[in-house]
Amino acid sequence: MQRWTTPKPLAVPIAFDSVKRIDLEFVNVRRDAGSFTAFVFLNAKDLGPEAGRDHDRFAGSFSIFAPSECWGGEGHCDWQRGPASDFDRRPPHHLSPTNISMEVTDAALRLGDPKRLSVTVHAALTENPRLKDGVLRFDELTVLAYA
Secondary structure, eight states: OEEEEOSSOEEOSSOGGGOSEEEEEEEEEOOSSOOEEEEEEESOTTOOTTOOTTSTTEEEEEEEOOOSSOOSSTTTTOTTSOOSSTTOOOOOOTTSOEEEEEEOHHHHHHTSSOSEEOEEEEEEESSOTTOOSSSSOOSEEEEEEEO
């Protein structure tokens, strides 16, 4: 299982007493390494590897469904390839990175009045959950708050 924690806590962008909803957004999550599930925890730096949904800092989970190997022809799984021409009307590649938004309002409310959120993610491939590297890959994590 891969463990990832924010290098520094993320600031909640508005005053907590006016918050109606808080989302975490994982930007450009890669999905070319196979299917995996990620468990997300808030302000839980001393989290053990056995932590799950019943942990008091559990905020939610998300799953990515993707093939672990390519069965197509040459270039089939090359998501960075781009359109063949200006007139290429095909939809985006099925392995293109995607954004994952998850609501964490209830978990944040259980913390009291957090000015900053530290996020810890446990992610594991569905086929080989003991693999430690390369499961969760993304460009940026942001906190969105709505009044």
